[in-house]
Amino acid sequence: MKKKHLTILDLARQLGISKSTVSRALQGHHQTSSVTRDKVLALAAEAGYQTNLIAQGLKKQQSNIIGVIVPDIERPYYASLISSMQQIAIQYDFHMVICQSKDLFNIETEVLQSLLRLQVDGVLMVHSKETQTFDHIEKVINKGIPVILIDRSQSSFDIHRVENDHFAGGFAIGQHLAQVGCREIAIIGGPAHLKMSNLRIEGCQAGAASAGVNITSDKIYYGNFDRKTTLTILDNMLAAEKRPDAIFTVHDRGAIEILKQLEFRKIIVPDEIAIAGFGNETMSKYVVPSLTTVEQNPTKVGELAVATLIKDILSRETPVIQQHFVQVELIIRDSTRKEIPRNIKNRTPISEVSLCNESTVVNTFKRLFAEPPAITVRAPGTVTVCGDHTDYHDGILLSASIDKEIYFCLSESPDDHCHIQSLMSGERVDLPFEDLHSISNGCCHWITGVIEAFQKANFRVRPFRMVFGGNIPLRAGLSSGSALQCGLFFAINNLYDLGLTKSELIRLAHTVNYTQSEMQTPIMNKYAAMLGKRGGFIKLDSQSMEFEYLPFPCEKYAMILCDTGVQYGPEHAQSHTRIREGREALECIAEKYPFVRSFREVNNSMLLATKALMRPVIFRRSQYILEEIARADKSVTLLDKKQITRFGAGMYATHHALREAYQVSCPELDFVVDWTQQQTGSLGAKMIGEGFGGSVLSFVKKPVALQFIEKLETAYLQKFGFSPTIYPIRMSNGVSILA
CATH class of the missing domain: 3.30.230.10 (Ribosomal Protein S5; domain 2)
Known part of the structure; x- marks a missing residue:
């Protein structure tokens, strides 16, 4: 026989008092005497009375119940998500009803209707992988019940979203794979309509592109997060004319399955194929080799989602639709730990x-x-x-x-x-x-x-x-x-x-x-x-801040940039030191010549007359500044007179002064500049930027530009053991609106 729920009316009958008195006593109302309140509470405890939250919610028009829908409660990610949600909900005296859709659309719609019948105040939801239409969610929102989509937030209408930064995670993976030398990177995604999967794919493409690796559409495969489809895709990859040297799957379970299959097929990871996943599930660090992956933050996502939902429930104003992205972290493990190829060592960080x-x-x-x-x-x-x-x-x-x-x-x-x-x-x-x-x-x-x-x-x-x-x-x-x-x-x-x-x-x-x-x-x-x-x-x-334009015969000369790949090291901080050293030199000069406020007021005789007041290094810096101001003034005159060959010689002079007197060059920059000086058709070359690494700019006659690039790349590789990045550039207009 079905047990009847004890009601307020039952308590009232047993105590011989009215329903309203019992209700006030249970709520601790001040109009109820302490004697009556104690009797009611004692009987309620003895009889096992439970407050009917739904009835209470109907009366208050707020149930303090939040509905939660996730694809699979047993997945560690969703378990952590729910746990963090509950901790915040309890702080605000809210209860949670938790449902799972089993990643099926029909179950998702059914449990959402069940939650509405329970008079929930709001819904937190990770929609199923099958979900492509969102009418069922929009109807809930139109009833005034707030809904927050978590992670798989691909609806087209205005709705709160809280998600891990899937694009950034994919970007980090693509960037890392390219950094360790992978050039044929393939991706296994989820269903083609799933935004979360597509963000990870697009991020991986962008990250690889940032290192010069292009992941074309034929290298992207769409699955269904299941073992059978993943293995079919792997078979197709391995049978392709150009086998991938890296595979990124947008979920860890697929990556772990691929690791097992490659071991069975005696394909060595990561030497032959590097593998990366997404999610940092528990097994990812225990498989052999351990899996490189992206760690999500379900705790932060859950806390942020439930706090946002409760704020909307309690607010009497129309909520401002927000989209929150939670930071993720790249976890590098053995499945991608290749030796970095020699030709990219000491290069500028891919990030x-x-x-x-x-x-x-x-x-x-x-x-x-x-x-x-x-x-x-x-x-x-x-x-x-x-x-x-x-x-x-x-x-x-x-x-x-x-x-x-x-x-x-x-x-x-x-x-x-x-x-x-x-x-x-x-x-x-x-x-x-x-x-x-x-x-x-x-x-x-x-x-x-x-x-x-x-x-x-x-x-x-x-x-x-x-x-x-x-x-x-x-x-x-x-x-x-x-x-x-x-x-x-x-x-x-x-x-x-x-x-x-x-x-x-x-x-x-x-x-x-x-x-x-x-x-x-x-x-x-x-x-x-x-x-x-x-x-x-x-x-x-830079004294008067006046500027003018000077034409250059771009039709005759190509601009060639050689990026040495050398990073700015700790010496980079010395660029600020150089500024202070120049100012110190000016102060020394002003001791003898109090009227001096600028190097534009200093001549070589004045500098020599104050040399004894300066440290040797300060004298070298001031010598460079004075000479370079004069050299720049002369370069302007040479351009005006169209004496382009002498203008190019001035570029070499500037570089040599930057190396010897200002001391901001490095061996790689010096090698390139010295090499160009021996080449037919080279007009001039110098380091650019603050120094201590970076690039060399060369002006070369256009008929020999291509040969110049090929010869320089070969010479640099022979000298330093890795190739520089060399490409032509052109002068352009300043900042502008495109659209």
Whole structure:
């Protein structure tokens, strides 16, 4: 016989009092006497009375019940997710009803209806892998019941989303596989409609592309997260004409199954094929070899999801739709631990290299935000051909903007958050606008300085959505820092119609340097990035801040860039030391010549007369500054007179002075410059950037340019044991709007 639930009426009858009195006593109402309350509570405890949450919810119009739907409760990830949710729910006196869909759409719709019958206040949901239509979820939202989608958030309507940063995780995997030398990378995804899987695939493609490895569509396979499909795909991969040297599966279980199969087939991992997964499930560290994977953060996802849902339940205002991305972490284990090939040792860190084009940035924006950007901006890299390191000392400089660029796609944010995706590092930021200052490191931290500069100048900047990336290699001496700053200043100025000129934006950008030290860039680079013109150099007098354009015969000479692949080491910090040394030299000169305020007021006789007041190293630095200012002034005259051969000789002189007197070069840079000086058709060459590594810029007669590149690559490989990256560049216009 079915046991009847004890009700308030039953308690009232036994005690001979009214239902309302019993109800008030159970709730601890102040109008109930302590004697009556004690009798009611004692009988309720003795009889096993349970509060009817549904009935209570109907009365209060709030049940304090949250419905949770996950594909599989037994999976460790979902178990951790639910546990973290429950901890937060209990703090707010909410209860949870947990259901599983078994990754089937029909069960998902059934349990969602069951939760509605239980009068839940809201739903937290990881939809099934079969789910492609979302009418059942939209109907719930239209009834005023908030729903938050977790991880597999691919619906087209406005809804809260909380997910691990799948794109960033895929990016880290693709980048890592390319870094260890994999060139034929294949990917096994989930169902083709599943956004979570596609984000991991696209991230892997972008990460590999950042290292120069292209994962084409024929290398991408779509499965169903099951063993049979995974093995069929593996058979097809191994039977292909070009077998992959790395396989990334978007879930750990598939990767572990592949590890077993490759062992059975006597294919050595990672020597023959490297394997990587996603999820960091328990077995991933115990299989042999242990599995490289991406660790998700179910605890953070669960806490954030339930806190957001409860906030919406308790709020009387229409909620602002938010999308939260939780940081993930690459876990490198034995399944990808190959010996790094010799030709990429000592190269610039892959995590700091960007190789993507305008269409990739635009398409990523459309994919993330389901609409095209309001504005697309390009910002070029720059090269300086003379006057290096003198803009700190009122010098004269010649620079050009080039066709290596960073692209920015922006639109206003529909909420109070900034949503930012970097394709240069895979990093994603999703923060309230007022909390952007909390970005203290990472590839996006410089954005804080840009926004603060606008605000200090009394310009109102509102929350925005942005995707940025490009093809300027970082630390190659191409002024990527200036491109980032100038591009964002220009984009925000146009997005919000602030009305600033490019010259005003340059001055505003230069104020950032003193608070955002890692993004400090010479003002010449900003002028070139903002105001450069195709077909010539921009000359800047850094004392008066006057500039002019000087044409160059680009139709006769090719610009060849040789990226040595040498990283800036600890010596990089010495660029700031050089600035201080120059100022110290000026102070010594001013002791004898009190009227001196600038190196532009110093001549060689004055320098020699104060040599005894300086340390030897300070004298060398001041000698370089004085000579380079004069050399730059002479270069301007040579260009005016079209004496191009003598202009090229000045580039060699600048490099030799940077090596000997300013001491910012390195053996690899010196080798390239010295080698070019012996080549027929070479006009001039010098290091570019701050020094201590980076690139050499050469001007070469166009008929011999291709042969020049081939011979230089061979000579460099023979000398240092690895190949440099050599490519032609062209002068371009400064920052501009593309769309």
